[in-house]
Amino acid sequence: MRTEELTLNLGPSHPSTHGVCRLVVRLDGEVVTHVEPVIGHLHRGIEKMAENRTYLQVVPLTDRLDYVGSMYANWAYCRAVERLAGIRVPERAEYLRVIVCELQRIASHMMGIGSSAADTGATSAFLYAFAQRDLVIDLFEALCGARLTYNYVRPGGVAFDLPEGWVEQCRSFVAQHPSAMLEIDELFFGNVIARARLKGIGVLDADTAVAWGVSGPSARGSGVDWDLRRDDPYSVYPRFDFDVVVGSNGDAYDRARVRLWECIESCRIIEQALDQLEPGPVMAEGLPRLLAPRPGDAYDHIESARGSLGVYLVSDGSVRPYRMKVRSPAFCNLAVLPLIATGHTLSDLLVILGSLDPVFGEVDR
Amino acid sequence: MATIEDIAEFLDKAPGGGILLTTVDAVMNWSRGKSLWTFPMGTACCAMEFIAASFSRFDFDRHGTIPRPDPRHCDVMVVAGTITHKMAPAVKRIYEQMPEPKWVVAMGNCAVSGGIFYYDTYSVVRGVDEFLPVDVYIAGCPPRPEALQDAILQLRKKIASESISPRRRRPVASELPQPSDPRKGDLEEQPLARSKATAGGPDV
Amino acid sequence: MDVKRARPAVPPSVSGDAEDRMGLVKGAASLAKGLGITLKAGVSRPLTVRYPQQKVAVSPRWRGPLALRGVLGRDDIPLLKSASHAYNELIDGLYRSDRLPPCVGNCPANVDARGQAFLIADNRVAEAYELVRDRNILPGVLGRICHHPCETACKRNFYDEPVAIRPLHRFAYEEYRKIRHERISPLPRTQGKSVCVVGSGPSGLAAAYDLLKLGYRVVMYERERKPGGALNTGVPAYRLPRDVLYEEIGDIVGLGLELNTGVEVGKDVPLVELIREHDAVLLAVGLQQSRILPIPGTDAEGVVGALEFLWSANFKHEAGVRGKRVLVIGGGNVAVDVARCALRVGASEVKLACLESESEMPCHPWEIAEALDEGVVALCSLGPEEVLVRHGQVAGMRMRSCLSVFDETGRFAPKFGDETTDVPADVIVFAIGQAPKIDALVAGTELLVSGRGQLVVDGTLFTTSVPGVFACGEIVTGPGSAIGSIATGHEAATSIHRYLQGLPLDGDRVARPVPVYPKHAPADITNVEANRRRAVMPMADPEERASDFRQVELGLTRQEAMAEAMRCLRCESEVCVGCTFCARTCPDYAIKVERVDEAGARCLTRYDYDLSKCCYCGLCAEQCPTKALQHTGQYELSFWHRDLMVFDKGEMLRPPTGTRATGRDGVSPPGCPVPRREEP
């Protein structure tokens, strides 16, 4: 029987596109023959806005890039500024940055794993993961008074020192988190339906991942053993003992499960960091309110929950950046979607999108 | 067939009809207020808080408020997040596809006025009220889920003033300035109100 | 959820089992396990916060919408006006609550510079003067010579340039002297006791003033014919015209001080007699002896101490250096004073040699800059080794290069290199420090003196080994600043008062707070408007001024001074002064501030805060120097109308507690009339 292909829009307002992505899908029955992500629905021009704001005023903007992991953009930006202005960050501030960013990794991965589960219909697993995320958010709120947009990491250090009792609160969270993770692992990843839904779906091999610039858990799920925390060590990461979690099949299951185990690794890092934490200043001394770095350009990157998040800053010597560019991992990861989703069914398409864990604030900037 | 407005008008005049109308209104407004199903028009950060609002910690289901992804089944559109010029037509379209009666909650400053993205940017719509009739505005960047909860309660109050009969509909807060006026929010467009204000004096 | 399990290690493969499909049994088991987990959750207690019964506790750091504590024109700034023990407590309280203005905190005597600026800006100059005089006994004098640690700590350093606090002292004095006769009258003597102060230096005067205000009879003895102590003998006249000094001390005499000049205690009057005569004695004699290094050749003619040199330069305008080459040894302020004086008394060439490198010199940078302007040559990183003597007359100095002055721990331990240089000079002035000379003074008393000739004094209570005898000033602290001496004078006066009242000296005495302020880096002021800049102190022409003892700094006009006083940010007062720094730092431009700057009508006219643009980043509140702008703990913020989201001044002054920013009806902001609604 002669059949025709069907064109379908998923998004920009769709419960599983993780934001405002529009997928133009061509379907042959249920099978996706062609998919084109149409992005930019959340393009807010942050790079342009940064050109008219002082270096300090840009920090709140970076909060809103990757709104699931605001700390990363804060940190990447601050590292670029520090590189540009030659600021030395106090050690305690570096530890605090590591701690909050690993907590942020947990929070972000909870969102990623949870939405992976929700994409396949397991909403309860999403809520359990989100309950864990809520605990992290509580920690962040106690730390800097905001739930999502922290503005915590600043050029030269961090905005506040830890409040009283925070370390204990953090320790108790870290102590219970792995067991909660194992429960989610049993509930979702061990489930026969979830395995059937995720395994062998959206296979991305290691070479393609590298060639397409895929980074983070999405690449590690394909067996690309590359983690900036270990391979381009920054901050105080070399002082911690942790494993880089690597998958082998490169399918949606591995990508999602890499995230799960990364959370447990993050707990290890946080515990070590809390042990090594020593009193001291949290902000570089003698930092002027208005930074005016010498002309030049600097790039620095960190391993965010989505991959290598870089900020490229060009200074013309004035108090405002001449140009800011965010190398967003979600953007690069998303580019590979048409490659790995074609040939799967419509249901799998959304699972694959979810397994890449894009955040459109960062994709579109 | 006469429209319900005509019938309502007739009833309003008829003896005892007023009581009937009041009863129907009460039932209608009560049921609408207690069963506000939301369409999550979540685009950015606020969407996270919207999700948090319906999840374990805040659980909006307690209020009978549940998110539905299909606009056809929803009463309230919660615009949570930045609306760009590229996104605006979709938002408008979805709003128009919602069945009457429908309300709009602008959640977070991006939806209210563009918020942090008000100045210097070329692609952000400065407030969803530029193309949608917003009923409740929530301040915050992003607002806490409690603020959304508060908005739902405010919306209930607003709904409570509606009626089947057009004559019985009470305008809400009519003494407040209308949106068509130059908005107070656009500070720089207002002339300097106080002539004595420091213009050339030393600006501390 | 609280079960602690052994930390799982990374699995060998995150992919799990090798085969993609589970068997029927394993699959069914996994399903059952899943059902078990959800059942467990289903019967456990929900995490939901029951609202509003259980409100969410927000963090104390919660960045809610902004509120103002107070505003200019409505709320006044407290003036720190008190002269005794209570003042210390006040300062301590402010310090503990983290509200001590940095200028006050950084000043050794805690002079209320903030209050001064407030009063001057309000055109209440005489009050400003008296406020300053409460803690800074000679504002006119200190307004010329103080090294102003207040300005160093001034918060405006973060934004542009510090407020000119010292020139404002001086301006206040200039204005005050015009009306001094109206305001000076002897203070009532309410206590029947008398106190004797030996020495009329700044510390002695400060103590005397405090005691006079407390109602004691105060008798002061001064060795020189004119009062002022080191201010009189040591400070060059180009920095401090003597008539100013005498006039200000005259004011204190006018308040009831009995001043006896030309009387040297220990020689003319024995100290024992004073102790017998008075209920308490305060020794504020300062340091009178210059230190000279124990190196070869210092006994040659032409080697002088700094104090002697300054004394003769100040009083004789002649120090025997006319046409000669002068080499000053030392890098402190005294050395710079000597160098500049030497120029003025006719030295043909003045060189300044010090151990430290240029950046490490202990003198104030502006002093050395002015000296260099005038033609002084600075030779840095050189240590004196030997005075070269020719025919018993100084011919020069052999200097050895100095590699470093301080060791790793910051102790003074100079390391010298091998190179030496000979600096030719006719006169060598040692300005490397002073020592006390109190042998004659203490003769016949039971006062203990240490082996190095120093009086034994308690550093916090200022008592000596004899009850009723107190000491203050440089004799206690060692060489230091005038304002530091004044601080000890106030403390000593407190001690004397408590001693005379029979109170325990250490009882509830408050430790002087030592606030630590973050170091500031020079702010970039290239783009700052002119009206935010510091008033520039007019200076005499360097060419001209180097030749005589005229004043170098010329003082501010009234207009300049008032404008400068307005620049003060009233730090930590919790009163919004409309500095607009919040508006400037806001990334969203959500704040609009306007202020009327007329004398007498100085107030904040407008403070608009646009809640709908605010991104709650908290930068504004961090920036607020007065801490008037604070985040509230409010988080329920929904409105029926967007216009209601702009909070004006009245709304900004709502109490910063509670969880509702909105008003009674829930939709209009506080202060807004509640819209009437017809009842059905």
Place this chain on the structure above:
Amino acid sequence: MTGGRAVLFAAGLVIGPAAFLVLLLLVQRLLAPRRPGDVKQSAFECGIPQADTPWKPVNARFAGIAALFVLFDVESVLLFAVAPAVKGSLAGVVEIAAFAALLAVGLLFAWRKGLLTWQR
């Protein structure tokens, strides 16, 4: 209840609910506001004008399974007809077993033929 009465009764079972629902819809028509519009009456597709119409021949991959269904359903209906009659009789059980075995073989055949695997 048998025969025609049952049929009538069953018809009533359909008519009754239908009537009730029609009543509900009428009430809705009366009470609910109606403001039709072009956009409102267009199909919902995530906020974008519909890209394509589904009213065209699309690939329905379950066609083979549908054929299988018809086969099996007819057979199971036959089984139902036989089932009540076999109570206690060994012959009936054997008949049923043979039938079921046939079904199973048929299923196995279809399975082996790949009819049950999803064609990508």
Place this chain on the structure above:
Amino acid sequence: MRIEELRERVCAMYPDLCPLFSIEFGDGSIAVPLERVHSAAADLKDMGFDRLGMVTAVDRGDEFEIVYRLQSRDLRAAMFLKAAVPKNDPVVPSMCDLWPAAEWQEREVFDLFGIVFDGHPDLRRILLPEDWSGHPLRKDYADDRIVRRPDYI
């Protein structure tokens, strides 16, 4: 790999461009003429730079500067490759044939700067709507929709 080592290797490859290799803020960067940018990139890829981290451009006023950030997992090194692009005819060879990662990034640069990538398989706007006019990240971009923020510090 240390950055000096990297510099030596690059200099060995391009002796004439060696002076254009600069080390700034701890990062190596080489500026090449526009016509050589593709061959340089290919050579660097052969050298081991297997990842194209970022493609972006900077509006330097009279010309654009196109910036590639190359990363290498094996060499453990990263460097910039830059080239000046004339503003009146901004055409740059596409790197899609070397690194597919360039595809979206070049589309983004095209969208926001208007730099045309020669050889790109699908050069369309990516972030902005198709009917947008102008390229917003150019310094001279004018749009009356922009509300300018009052410019003071």
Place this chain on the structure above:
Amino acid sequence: MSALLLGIAWGIAAVLAIAGGAVIGVWWERKVAGHIQLRYGPLQIGPAGSLQMLADVPKLLFKEDIVPSAADKPLFKWAPLMVFAPVAASLAVIPFAAGWAPLDTSVGVLFFLAVPSLEVVAILVAAWSQRNTLAAIGGLRAASQMIAYEVPRALSVLPLVLLAGSLRPTAVLGAWQWWWMPLLSIGFIVYLIASIAEMNRGPFDLPEAESELVAGYFADYSGMRWAIFMMAEYGAMIAASLFAAATFLGGGWPFGGALGTAAIVLKAALLITVIMWVRWTFPRVRQDQLLRFCWTVLVPAALVQLVVVGVVLPWM
């Protein structure tokens, strides 16, 4: 004619029962889902939010009814009724008490299995008539899924008929012995799974998969018409559970009389809770997996059950 009137009366009674059941069911589902997800579910209206649906239903009644302009209007308008009517009808053959069912017909079991199958046509009509791509895909999914699961569902009921020797539900109930429960456990599980798939509930809710098709086959339905779909879904759940309670689980056993009816309802409620529990625990299966599961697991399992019963039958 009286039979017709009686039928109408029963039909209305059934629809009211279904509506009531749906009201309670939706509330109960929200509570179950809530507690599984560590939250409360409805809480405000009535004790523990039990009257929440009293607000939801009038709200839907006061909601605008949208008819897409491109849709096939008559089909669009009538599809909800077509979905609902079979469900209401199927309720009539369930023996609520020993020996009594509203429609006690000799082909009751077949009636119960056959009539709801009409739903698939109605859903297909609803999905197709909207001219909405998402709905159309949902409709196609529903059709394939529902007809496929028809087979195991029928086969799993067959052993009952074999054991009871009658197609009359009351007779089945009458013949029921407690040892049927262990004997028919496989068949019961197959019946349950197939019924869940028939009523398009998780983990087989592909036709209305929220995360894929937004709303599935009723994408463009609003207000009351959509509510009717929901009611039909809950009605199907209630009917299937009641049937299972009344046949597989022995009806009123161990009670009799009114208590027996209560026991049936209780057992059905328990089954409904289990269905909800399953729905909120598991991920959704994919279309091909769904069908493969049907043919490779459920149908053979049902056949195995048949063989088991066949082996036992002669010894009765």
